[in-house]
């Protein structure tokens with residue numbers, strides 16, 4: 089389905105393994121994303137689309153190289169333009185989506201939005217077991233006896 093389908097909508101699932109450009113970041117290609125996209129034509133005859141993407145993608149944590157589950161809850165409003173000149177005509181609150189030549193595919197659009205949302209260097213946040221070089225971990229440090237003394241002083 090192309091973006092020419094103004095006034096239509098798309099509601100369905102996009103399998104993660106169909107998102108080729110996301111693949112290098114993924115720990116697993118399992119799963120599906122729920123996608124809703126509604127195409128419309130505003131009163132100034134600007135083609136617009138509003139959509140949402142929900143689901144979870146499994147990324148590779150760049151610190152511990154483990155799996156990082158990233159929940160996605162994305163909402164976007166795009167105005168479809170044929171050239172940069174048309175950006176000024178877009179309704180407020182719409183991001184420009186430049187479509188020229190070949191009809192754009194829904195999956196490409198979904199992939200673009202996800203790539204924008206995914207951190208360039210994904211790492212676990214607030215996870216203690218997330219450490220670099222976890223295979224060659226140094227022996228745990230002995231507790232500093234002075235630290236105990238410090239506590240007693242209080």
Ligand SMILES: [Zn+2]
Pocket residue numbers: 149150151152153154211212217218219
């Ligand atoms: Zn990690």
